[in-house]
Amino acid sequence: MTRDGKLGGAMLALLGTASLLTAWQLIISFGLVPEASIPTPWSVAQALPALLTDRDFLNGALDTVTSWAVTVAIGSSAAVVIGLVTSSVPFLRRPTAVVVDTFRSVPATALIPIGVVFFGLGSQMKISIALYAIFWPILINTVYGVASTEPMRLDAARSMRWPWWRRQVFVILPSAIPSILTGIRIATGVSLIVIISTELLGARNGVGTVLVQYTQALRPDVVYAGVLLLGMAGALLFGLLVQGERRLVRWASVG
Numbered sequence: 001m002t003r004d005g006k007l008g009g010a011m012l013a014l015l016g017t018a019s020l021l022t023a024w025q026l027i028i029s030f031g032l033v034p035e036a037s038i039p040t041p042w043s044v045a046q047a048l049p050a051l052l053t054d055r056d057f058l059n060g061a062l063d064t065v066t067s068w069a070v071t072v073a074i075g076s077s078a079a080v081v082i083g084l085v086t087s088s089v090p091f092l093r094r095p096t097a098v099v100v101d102t103f104r105s106v107p108a109t110a111l112i113p114i115g116v117v118f119f120g121l122g123s124q125m126k127i128s129i130a131l132y133a134i135f136w137p138i139l140i141n142t143v144y145g146v147a148s149t150e151p152m153r154l155d156a157a158r159s160m161r162w163p164w165w166r167r168q169v170f171v172i173l174p175s176a177i178p179s180i181l182t183g184i185r186i187a188t189g190v191s192l193i194v195i196i197s198t199e200l201l202g203a204r205n206g207v208g209t210v211l212v213q214y215t216q217a218l219r220p221d222v223v224y225a226g227v228l229l230l231g232m233a234g235a236l237l238f239g240l241l242v243q244g245e246r247r248l249v250r251w252a253s254v255g
Contacts, residue, residue, distance in 0.1 A: 039221040047225040060207040064195055067123050071130040071191045076184050079135050083142025084168055084176075096143075100136060108133035108194050116223070121204040127136065130194040134187035143181025145176025181245045188241060192234060203230055 006031045021041050027033055051057050086096040099124055108129050119125040149172050199208025209224065214222040 002196065010015045013168070018053065022091060028159040037220065043221040044224045044228065046098055047221040051222055051225050051229065054210075056213075057207065060199075060205060060210040063205045064192075064199065064207045067126045067130070067195050068188075068192050071127050071134065071195065072184070072188055074127075075131050075134040075187060075191070076138055076219075079138035079183075080166070080180055082140050083144060083180075087143050087146035088164070088168065088172070100140060103132075104136035104140075109197050112198055115184065116197070116202060121202060122147030123205065125200045126195050126206065129198055130191045133194045134191045137186050137190065138180070140177060141186075142177045144173055148179065149175040163183070181248065185238075185241045185245060188237065189234065196230070224231045 008110050009180035024038075028038060082096075088090040109130060111129055112125075115125040115129045117130055153171050153175070154167065157171050162170075195206065196208045196239045200212060203209060211223050213251070214226070
């Protein structure tokens, strides 16, 4: 992107943010929504420094980020490996498709009571529910990525008598990387949403539990500030993933 394009995008982002804040303030000024439910933008901005220095909030954020990182690492590794294997073994393809179609339709948050029964209210419960949520999109994208491998590359590898594992690592996996990365990018956002949902609904630790405490203390300004910080963190994470995906896919295409 050119410098003018980046400047134009930044101006549009600032204009959109200013429009949102203006609409927010007008809604409160005209009494369309009581201020007890939606605080003013200024009061939310004033709550941000206090929230950023709140040890409970910072510890909760660290717990949430740790659970998210563990979930994405385990879920991505397991789904990619299983997707590569099941896509390469013909008699496993149909059973895998049946399992995926059956279980991916079950909402992950509906499994929270079961997760609480098995793992209690700790991090294991959050990670297990989030793993269930992200496993399927990564697996599906891995299967589609393997299916998009050019047959000529596989024929060339077979003609050179490459073993099965070498074809997987040096032919199929590089071809599937763009689709796999798309699945991981989707899964990272889903994982964060599910983990925070478990925290809001009953986990013992995490940033969601801190927001629940502020809600019970009738501090909507702090709650909105926390939601704003979570949104900014999610946007930053998404941007980093997009940049990393572009670089890695460019490397894969060149190789």
